[in-house]
Amino acid sequence: MIGENGFKDNFSAVAGTYARHRPTYPDALFEWLASVAPGREAAWDCACGNGQASVGLAAYFDHVSATDASTQQIDRAVPHPKITYSVSPAEGTSFAEDSFDLLLVAQAAHWFEFEMFNAEVKRVGRDGGVLALAAYELHRVTPEIDAITDQFYEPVLGSYWQPERRHIKAGYRDIPFPFQDLATPKVFMTAEWTLDDTVGFMNTWSSVRRYRDDTGRDPLADFTGPLRAAWGEGTRTVRWPLVLRAGIIGA
Numbered sequence: 001m002i003g004e005n006g007f008k009d010n011f012s013a014v015a016g017t018y019a020r021h022r023p024t025y026p027d028a029l030f031e032w033l034a035s036v037a038p039g040r041e042a043a044w045d046c047a048c049g050n051g052q053a054s055v056g057l058a059a060y061f062d063h064v065s066a067t068d069a070s071t072q073q074i075d076r077a078v079p080h081p082k083i084t085y086s087v088s089p090a091e092g093t094s095f096a097e098d099s100f101d102l103l104l105v106a107q108a109a110h111w112f113e114f115e116m117f118n119a120e121v122k123r124v125g126r127d128g129g130v131l132a133l134a135a136y137e138l139h140r141v142t143p144e145i146d147a148i149t150d151q152f153y154e155p156v157l158g159s160y161w162q163p164e165r166r167h168i169k170a171g172y173r174d175i176p177f178p179f180q181d182l183a184t185p186k187v188f189m190t191a192e193w194t195l196d197d198t199v200g201f202m203n204t205w206s207s208v209r210r211y212r213d214d215t216g217r218d219p220l221a222d223f224t225g226p227l228r229a230a231w232g233e234g235t236r237t238v239r240w241p242l243v244l245r246a247g248i249i250g251a
Helices: 012-021 027-036 052-058 071-075 114-124 143-156 163-169 195-202 206-215 221-231
Strands: 042-046 063-068 083-087 100-106 125-136 180-182 188-193 236-248
Touching: 012 195, 027 052, 027 100, 027 125, 027 236, 042 052, 052 063, 052 083, 052 100, 071 083, 100 114, 114 125, 143 221, 188 195, 195 221
Parallel strands: 042 063, 042 100, 063 083, 100 125
Antiparallel strands: 125 236, 180 236, 188 236
């Protein structure tokens, strides 16, 4: 779907559900980003969604500019005194040149027009500043639950995932990246979730909506029962490995 600003819009229609059911990034990610940035004056959270990563950055940077091409996402963003939210495409902003010590894209870089975005990064990022691309892989719980999730993710939804998702699987190593690569740590997101939390998260997947629109059926209906049997009662630790690629601007 093409959004209001000409971007590939896969989440505006479910912005409220997205805000409720997407996991949050760990503090370890933001601590590391702050440690490699040349300063902590200003950060840009690009394609910020509802501001999950913006709030994490605000703990380490004096000010965070958070943008998203979706008005619906910005309307649901988490207010914070150190964050300024605005609607803007990733590839062309109104920011001044040399504005940011750190530029973060969380769970969105695979949708961008890469060459245009890289040019914007070079324009608004300070020399020696850091660009970081982050995304999370398929969640893991237990081997039994994971086997059911894997069956749902690929055999059922495989043809409904958009091709851009291959960039996450490649760790963003297959996209143009004209920046000096930094060594990145292994980082994981975790959450203590119920089964309903987890199913709510899976229901935000673009492939689930595409399957539903194409077939008129809910693809989760056949899997919720087996998942419930494997899950049992109460909460479990849900874990996502993070994909992380970072580089120095102007190096």
